[in-house]
Amino acid sequence: LKGYKKLRLSFVNEGRMSTGYTSYIRKHLTRATFVDITNEIDEFKAVKSPEELERIKVSAHLHDEAMKACAEAIKPGVREFEVTAWGRYKARMLGSEQQFIHIGSSPQGNPVRYSSIHAQNRILQDGDQVVILIEANEAAGYYTHLHRHFCIGSVRDETREHHELAKEAQKFTLDLIKPGAEPMEILKANNEWMESRGFEPETRLYAHGQGYDLVERPSFQVGETMKIQAGMNVAAHPTVSTKLGTGKLCDNYIVTETGLSECLHKFPQEITVV
Incomplete structure (x- = not known):
């Protein structure tokens, strides 16, 4: 040159x-x-073609199936890594080339956090709560992700309360996502909602786009300039946490001309008792 x-x-x-x-x-x-021309390339990536949207739906189905495989493996005496191994196996068999499956567990009545892959060695016990986040691509390379909450035996009241608050927090953000909306304004509104209920504001990337990359714009964080547009694949995963528990959901949606599609994932949002 x-x-x-x-x-x-x-x-x-x-x-x-x-x-x-x-x-x-x-x-x-x-x-x-x-x-x-980074912004221009990001704009191209953010708005998906009809063909891309179909692959994203396939990715969501893959996550549902991988989460089912994880759920079937949860029982007392099993180690965390054994649960994620079944999810990773199912994803691979459905064509995925890359999978990040995070798991966390603890007795109910406590906050629960993900264990890194090298630290997923805790033995599950009766009465535990288990949280799983699956982040994988499908055979054509498109990402979605899915987080769900499980309990072994029964669900305690404080666990259910945190979960219901997480559902409310996610819905609050999703109701604001529509063409023309600004992610920074949605982040601000989310943090006001969190603080009004006594929770810490989000300082991490709590909602974002996805496609060929696990994390794409628009990013719901300080500094984002890209506005919401129809055809984007977005996910929101706000977290509520106290000394007595943690609540979180993660699901993908397609932005339509008027708001959002139905949730792409079919795995129930409710706490699953195993």
């Missing part, structure tokens, strides 16, 4: 690249004009 007198180059998402790589190119292509 050094031989070209007029050259326009773009690093897409340069912040994720090695600085040594980009510095070398800038140093040796002194005649080049560098432009940033």
